Amino acid sequence: MKRKTQKKLVVFVCTGNTCRSPMAEALFKKRAQELGLKKLKVSSAGTRATAGDSLNEKSATVLAEKGVALKKFASKPVDEKMLVDSLAVVCMTDAQRDFLMDMRWRALRTAGEEDIENNIYSFSELVGYEVIDPYGRDIDCYRYVYELIADGVHTVMDKLVPPSIRDKFIEKPRKPRAPKAENKSTAKKTKSASAGKTAADKNKKRKKPQKEKQL
Secondary structure, eight states: OOOOOOOOEEEEEESSSSSHHHHHHHHHHHHHHHTTOTTOEEEEEETTOOTTOOOOHHHHHHHHHHTOOOOSOOOOBOOHHHHHHOSEEEESSHHHHHHHHHHHHHHHHHTTOOOOOOOEEEHHHHTSSOOOOOTTSOHHHHHHHHHHHHHHHHHHHHHHSOGGGGGGGSOOOOOOOOOOOOOHHHHHHHHHHHHHHHHHHHHHHHSOOOOOOOO
């Protein structure tokens, strides 16, 4: 029987993984930091993404305008492992959600596993609206898309990682190690050596210096 591991990854998905989902990744990471959820991992991917593409320039510009960081980004396609192992996969549209739910179902059947609780959602399912694709449009469209995602991030967090389970994702401070107990035989030797040294010092003090002989 497989050991059940705690899932800690949330993945945001769009088409090419260069415009919408990276912005969602950056905003969700920022929200997780604000809540101290250091153990919660956040990533993004695309249904038609090419591995290794850089962030769209307009998305990068909007994130920079808002002071939101997204370091060392490289696009990647969605894979079956991601769908099965993630705590949640959040798609920008309902169509993307439906496509990935079918993909996940097939992956589970191929692996001979029973269908487990759904972990694939659309933004509209969680927040109430889809996030349009700004690709090929002007910078104002990218700013609009950023605001759509930013307005929904708190709701997405509250539904995927509610306060009742957030303790699991908070890194607790390590307890200081207790000092090692002194070995009895070592302590006995140290005590004996100390006692012997004290006795020698006393004998030294008692010994009177000899007077020099007169010539």
